[in-house]
Amino acid sequence: MVRGVKRRDYAQYCGIARALELVGERWALLVVRDLTVRPRRYTDLQEGLRGIPTNVLSTRLKELEQAGIVERRVAPAPRRGVVYTLTEVGRALEPALIALGRWGSSQLGEPQPGYVASPDGAVLNLRGAFQPSEAAGLTASWELRLGDTVIHARLADGALTSGLGPVEDGADLVITARFEEGEPPAYRSFVKAAREGRVDLDGPRELFDTFLRVFTYPQACERDLPTPR
Amino acid sequence: MVRGVKRRDYAQYCGIARALELVGERWALLVVRDLTVRPRRYTDLQEGLRGIPTNVLSTRLKELEQAGIVERRVAPAPRRGVVYTLTEVGRALEPALIALGRWGSSQLGEPQPGYVASPDGAVLNLRGAFQPSEAAGLTASWELRLGDTVIHARLADGALTSGLGPVEDGADLVITARFEEGEPPAYRSFVKAAREGRVDLDGPRELFDTFLRVFTYPQACERDLPTPR
DNA sequence: CTGCATCCCCTCAGATACTG
DNA sequence: CAGTATCTGAGGGGATGCAG
Numbered sequence: 001m002v003r004g005v006k007r008r009d010y011a012q013y014c015g016i017a018r019a020l021e022l023v024g025e026r027w028a029l030l031v032v033r034d035l036t037v038r039p040r041r042y043t044d045l046q047e048g049l050r051g052i053p054t055n056v057l058s059t060r061l062k063e064l065e066q067a068g069i070v071e072r073r074v075a076p077a078p079r080r081g082v083v084y085t086l087t088e089v090g091r092a093l094e095p096a097l098i099a100l101g102r103w104g105s106s107q108l109g110e111p112q113p114g115y116v117a118s119p120d121g122a123v124l125n126l127r128g129a130f131q132p133s134e135a136a137g138l139t140a141s142w143e144l145r146l147g148d149t150v151i152h153a154r155l156a157d158g159a160l161t162s163g164l165g166p167v168e169d170g171a172d173l174v175i176t177a178r179f180e181e182g183e184p185p186a187y188r189s190f191v192k193a194a195r196e197g198r199v200d201l202d203g204p205r206e207l208f209d210t211f212l213r214v215f216t217y218p219q220a221c222e223r224d225l226p227t228p229r
Numbered sequence: 230m231v232r233g234v235k236r237r238d239y240a241q242y243c244g245i246a247r248a249l250e251l252v253g254e255r256w257a258l259l260v261v262r263d264l265t266v267r268p269r270r271y272t273d274l275q276e277g278l279r280g281i282p283t284n285v286l287s288t289r290l291k292e293l294e295q296a297g298i299v300e301r302r303v304a305p306a307p308r309r310g311v312v313y314t315l316t317e318v319g320r321a322l323e324p325a326l327i328a329l330g331r332w333g334s335s336q337l338g339e340p341q342p343g344y345v346a347s348p349d350g351a352v353l354n355l356r357g358a359f360q361p362s363e364a365a366g367l368t369a370s371w372e373l374r375l376g377d378t379v380i381h382a383r384l385a386d387g388a389l390t391s392g393l394g395p396v397e398d399g400a401d402l403v404i405t406a407r408f409e410e411g412e413p414p415a416y417r418s419f420v421k422a423a424r425e426g427r428v429d430l431d432g433p434r435e436l437f438d439t440f441l442r443v444f445t446y447p448q449a450c451e452r453d454l455p456t457p458r
Numbered sequence: 459c460t461g462c463a464t465c466c467c468c469t470c471a472g473a474t475a476c477t478g
Numbered sequence: 479c480a481g482t483a484t485c486t487g488a489g490g491g492g493a494t495g496c497a498g
Contacts, residue, residue, distance in 0.1 A: 014330070015332070015353075015417070016258065018261060020329070040460085051491090053492060056491075059490095082460080092332055096329045100329075104246070107248070107318070108242075108247050115240050116240060282471065285472075288471095
């Protein structure tokens with residue numbers, strides 16, 4: 001073992017290797033994903049990341065805090081407790097998350113039984129599906145309803161803001177997905193439903209076509225999930 | 230354990246989670262990084278990823294091939310052997326690699342003793358440093374010499390092509406870094422040398438300033454910088 | 459309740475030796 | 479050159495305990 005090199009380091013002076021050292025551990029980027037959308041408490045994260053062992057979540061949060069990516073704060077009077085947020089450094093990971101989500105979405109097969117979908121994941125996948133070139137100059141707002149999950153997307157002269165919850169002062173178009181049995185409330189499922197016409201619209205129909213152009217991409221590289229060995 | 234969910238899966242119907250299932254294992258994205266720049270043999274990869282255990286490299290390559298990211302081919306007559314390349318799906322990971330590298334570069338400290346730098350990593354980090362807005366409409370070519378590593382970058386009306394080796398029919402400007410003792414031939418070290426004037430130029434000086442504008446981003450702890458000759 | 463810490467178990471990574 | 483075989487230990491998965 002060379003001096004100055006911790007065992008789990010890659011020992012490469014490279015941005016990609018450094019990124020993987022900091023957020024390459026298991027579950028780490030999913031923690032960042034959820035915190036990118038909104039601040040969360042420990043138990044919120046446990047729910048959004050269903051299946052994460054409590055000791056792993058605890059360890060990741062400490063490591064991410066140590067790395068200056070996550071901030072741990074004690075919440076004020078009503079609903080006291082601990083709230084985790086991203087630092088500026090942590091928020092700077094969003095482009096990487098979006099790029100990974102863009103690629104991974106193209107590699108999603110059919111939802112497996114037992115698969116879940118977190119609202120935070122849906123927001124990030126929406127942002128990954130966004131096609132700026134199709135949105136140039138547009139101004140409009142949409143409200144997407146994926147089961148209990150409500151997402152807003154607003155274009156102001158082609159610039160996107162998006163997040164959880166409804167659009168303030170009403171969306172131009174509300175799109176409610178009619179999910180089938182067992183279909184998780186993921187963004188990908190929402191797009192599938194929209195393409196197949198399994199949606200209810202409240203607003204001008206042409207804005208629905210605009211939505212499909214601006215917030216989806218051709219699912220060229222589709223493939224099935226590998227069969228368990 | 231729920232049916233249909235392998236133990237190491239995240240069991241989330243989310244593009245980011247899917248990406249991490251496919252390329253989130255240790256060393257996996259670094260293998261893809263090296264293959265993004267050029268096809269490589271097994272031993273090439275071992276050298277570029279110094280420190281990777283041979284059984285892990287072997288396992289990762291099989292997994293990546295299984296996932297349709299990497300292709301294994303037997304090379305033709307001269308220099309027979311096995312050559313690994315990326316598939317279309319694998320090449321589609323480049324934006325994610327670049328985004329991760331951009332972020333990770335901002336988190337790189339001083340090079341630790343024992344750290345190495347692969348030529349392939351330098352190319353990807355160059356692409357991550359590229360600022361399209363600063364390059365709009367520009368046409369020019371640079372050759373960067375980082376020790377034994379030679380990188381070319383060519384702008385054609387603002388569009389970048391880059392890779393290893395010199396520019397065909399000569400670069401407009403050749404920039405040779407004068408590295409200090411122990412400084413690894415990484416892109417970040419090259420930028421540092423350039424900013425501190427530790428470079429030799431062969432070509433018009435104004436193209437050097439253009440290079441700094443187009444291929445670097447502000448890094449922490451910037452100070453007044455001496456001008457190179 | 460929330461926010462962890464501790465336990466055991468087992469998988470996978472690290473290191474090294476060896477082979478078609 | 480392109481891996482396989484084997485051993486060991488770190489770290490993740492899962493259940494449980496417990497303090498504020």
